[in-house]
Amino acid sequence: MTLRIGVIGTGMIGQQHVERLHGLVPGATVTAITDHNETLAKEVASQYDGITVHPDGHSVINADDVDAIVVTSWGPTHEEFVLASIAAGKHVFCEKPLATTAEATLRIIEAEVAHGSRLVQVGYMRRYDAAYREMKATIALGVIGAPLVFMSGHRNPDVPAIYTREMAIVDTAVHDFDVARWLLDAEITGIRVIAPRSNRHGLDREGGDDLQDPLLMTVETSTGAIIHVETSVNIRYGYDIRGEVIGEDGTVALADRGLTAVRANGAVSVQVPGDFQARFRSAFDTEFTEWVAQVSSGEPLTGPSSWDGYAATAVCAAGVQALQTGERVGVDLVEKPALYA
Amino acid sequence: MTLRIGVIGTGMIGQQHVERLHGLVPGATVTAITDHNETLAKEVASQYDGITVHPDGHSVINADDVDAIVVTSWGPTHEEFVLASIAAGKHVFCEKPLATTAEATLRIIEAEVAHGSRLVQVGYMRRYDAAYREMKATIALGVIGAPLVFMSGHRNPDVPAIYTREMAIVDTAVHDFDVARWLLDAEITGIRVIAPRSNRHGLDREGGDDLQDPLLMTVETSTGAIIHVETSVNIRYGYDIRGEVIGEDGTVALADRGLTAVRANGAVSVQVPGDFQARFRSAFDTEFTEWVAQVSSGEPLTGPSSWDGYAATAVCAAGVQALQTGERVGVDLVEKPALYA
Amino acid sequence: MTLRIGVIGTGMIGQQHVERLHGLVPGATVTAITDHNETLAKEVASQYDGITVHPDGHSVINADDVDAIVVTSWGPTHEEFVLASIAAGKHVFCEKPLATTAEATLRIIEAEVAHGSRLVQVGYMRRYDAAYREMKATIALGVIGAPLVFMSGHRNPDVPAIYTREMAIVDTAVHDFDVARWLLDAEITGIRVIAPRSNRHGLDREGGDDLQDPLLMTVETSTGAIIHVETSVNIRYGYDIRGEVIGEDGTVALADRGLTAVRANGAVSVQVPGDFQARFRSAFDTEFTEWVAQVSSGEPLTGPSSWDGYAATAVCAAGVQALQTGERVGVDLVEKPALYA
Amino acid sequence: MTLRIGVIGTGMIGQQHVERLHGLVPGATVTAITDHNETLAKEVASQYDGITVHPDGHSVINADDVDAIVVTSWGPTHEEFVLASIAAGKHVFCEKPLATTAEATLRIIEAEVAHGSRLVQVGYMRRYDAAYREMKATIALGVIGAPLVFMSGHRNPDVPAIYTREMAIVDTAVHDFDVARWLLDAEITGIRVIAPRSNRHGLDREGGDDLQDPLLMTVETSTGAIIHVETSVNIRYGYDIRGEVIGEDGTVALADRGLTAVRANGAVSVQVPGDFQARFRSAFDTEFTEWVAQVSSGEPLTGPSSWDGYAATAVCAAGVQALQTGERVGVDLVEKPALYA
């Protein structure tokens, strides 16, 4: 049976997911969409067969021909639509963040626990990237011994004028936090943020405030392993996601991704991805393929949960405070409900 | 509109293509299959919705609910089913070889030319591999100057007992020939085959004849560029496809493909693919995705044509003769019909 | 004219430098040695022509056939012999540390400034390593823009039982501090040390205390650039020195050093150096070759100076305090004498 | 005791070897030189202490203060000076070629065999390159099984106007032939040369004939292993020596040599050596260091012998004939004297 999906929010990422779910992901189709910009929603719908435009998210959630929901609307609306999906007893995939405050994510957890089974998945797609999965498998095989440190580098060629210094934590490093928690099988317990001298490309930006870029973050975890995150969001040369887990006997790192090696002009070179899409397109495909398969079959969800969404949001809040104060800020999570064990 | 596909032959590669076309490729569905082993065909059909088992290939080809045909049956049957598809005016995707003799491929060309437009595509999937495409794009950009030599290495960890020494040319090197013709935009005009001392894993094989493995091939082309092919089909360490185009100002080569780099036990290492599927799965996906899109939209086919199938078969015949005689053997193709210009 | 050198201290590193200076370095010969173990000194001398064994370092320094001194004795004796060399008006190359306290290094600076020209060079050999030099040249060319962060990884396969947790800073990270100051052209102003969970190989050591290993250090500099140092001294897999300078437009990193790539057993691998000697032998050769050439010709010394020795010692003292307290510790240097401008 | 060396021929390579032997190689000094251009010889001598200029090579060979001879004069004079050295009972290091014809090299072998012990070493320095040595050691360890094919690529950025098409064999590929014989422990028995379309940089050369460049050579050996040599002498991008030995279970290849990896402008790149000196300087140093040590100590010579010089010359003669005729040309060596076993 084909899983019929309703998509709330048809901005850039929403459009990509409609295309992906309608065209590529096996066993899925999109039947309903909505957007606060109704004209945009209609334009998107017109490119496919069988998609109905709804007036709002609640209409999508409660439509008879919608089996599961994808929330790709503006972050502040996530809580409302995720809670409504749980109330309707329908699976919901919510792009990050799950909600904008830790309190809101706890309300979602409360509702899901009351429902009694997992309905929520959060869009931390790095867990679906083949390279990160190979890192995790290598650790599990014991090749590098117990992991002690994870060095994570997150580099963007540039960011739009609306990007603020806090977004380096809330929008950018949050992916590193989530994938680190998953790779190390550990909870984050504290964070400190260090700001080196700023990249000139982050200063005197047309239409934007000065950034503190790059940022370095020292992140403590429940196992004693340390996560070190570097964000560089104006580095020009490419979209480059780097990572190395340092263990007791060795390390495992993300390899360079170039498909071909060119020997010209005195050098051998391989290309770096140009943007987020080039780097993670396959991870998004796998993320939805596995989600649709699990939802359709009734198998337990294995993707990022409400708990992961809560932990990420809590760490980001601590990170913002650490950036603003220059101090270490602890992360104290509530007790983990059995549902997420 | 969804393209309804009939698949003739449901052995290993046929089953993979049914799965791919039914589940993954956008805009395609499989409606009809057949196999000389009817029980097998029924088993395959039972795993999907909406697939009818037909008594033979002609029944598939002529079914009303079949828009296009995929031929994955035994090589000697290819000619018959491709000709029948052309007679029915339907698009046909034929796994390599297009036919087992150059004469047979010429009969297909004759029929297709009589039909007046391209209906046939042959399954040389390397042209859809992202790395080869990057090589071709790099050449087109002029980065390495005019291409002068293409070094191609084709390494399999092992081969089954039924694999004969001629298959190193007809089944293995044929992929190198096709991708070389495409990369260099040149026709092959002659071939010589050199047999070094044999790998011990190719000798005294249980149930198989002794192989001459590896083989080295010096292949001449219409532009004067030379193709050098190494086949090593018992090399144990992995499935490793290597290639470097040497130009006037530089070279472009296939890069190693490991996703992660492990530092352990005195070395830094990245993995090599273990088999054909691991290396080319994405190329197969892209091959069918583009074929389905072009067939559905009526755009001109850009994949390997009957002419490419003829050229490959002619080169293989020359290669087998060159292996058996130890001499250079010329390849004389017929004049190329305008349809394939 | 051949530079006649006296070597004080013929332990392991002293013997290597005798061999190097006597046999390999152009324009140099060793004429005098001493060691607190006179038997050892005699054994060393017996392997060469023309080396006299002296009763102590002062006898070496003041010998008529000694033009310049190399101090490779126990650290606590360095100050005495360096000061005596300055008093004798002779050039002196002192292995690190220049002295064991910042106060002692300041006394050396005072004496050298009083002398009026540079006579002292300190053995921070990384500045002579071809790879670090290429990094510095790349930065100078502007390829990566202004440097903002330097990530330095210092990994030893193991350490002897006598190695203590403070030595990870004083003996190990000190090389990272020095090379960072040189690469970034910046003075260190503060340090914080973070201890992740310990590597099991650093615990329950036969004859040694438990180590905190690895250590992560966040080091602030006068330009605002940040240095991040990772020391892992029990990582088993090899002696691996890693480093990446992150700039405004790109990065430059130490490349892997394997001479050959082996494809076997499912992977492509290159070797990692096994120890300190394998990694830095050439740097030591170059260090002495350039020092001998500059001393012999009277050209200004360009190697690490007394000031560099003082700065390194001051940073190490702060680092030890930071390790012991868990707090950030500032580094306040005296005003830099014009001699070291 | 210091080995006193006389150098015959002080052109570019001769000057480099004087510098190397006088200044760098332990236990060696240059005491005598000569050149057909006496002014040049005097200029060279004036840069060092203790070097006497002699009127001709025979005067050098017979000088009382000359223990061993280095021949770096014009190729056609090599035979005369090597024979005179043998007659004087002195060790002689002769840059390649040992002599310009196989007959001449056989006369040297005859004289050396009559002398009764090895006195001659030929300057095939690749055997002293650390990377090739690691390849040979890897083969010896059995990591890749028995070697079956050696792929050797020899790329120069450009060549002077005097370079002729035959020199691609006699001056360039000869290094590949020698190192292949040594790596594979095999004698060359036949050769075929294939000329692809020519690189435009090899045509219409100011002051030079048109070249056939690149050349591909298929070289047969006594073990059945095949050597494939590619020479590209106008490839512009760098001086790039490539090589891969393909064995029964794996391969070992020369790794790229960049010391640093730069991430900039969309790519990760490492440098390729710019010329011969950059690539092989260390090999030359090691070559003379080991030769001087063996000659001084009286240990057996392990470097390339007169036999290796003969074999190389014989293969080159066959290669030139193969190039000129387009046919395979056999190489029939005389029986190997026991001295070279």
Ligand SMILES: [Mg+2]
């Ligand atoms: Mg996401």
Ligand SMILES: [Mg+2]
């Ligand atoms: Mg195929």
Ligand SMILES: [Mg+2]
């Ligand atoms: Mg040192």
Ligand SMILES: [Mg+2]
């Ligand atoms: Mg040479």
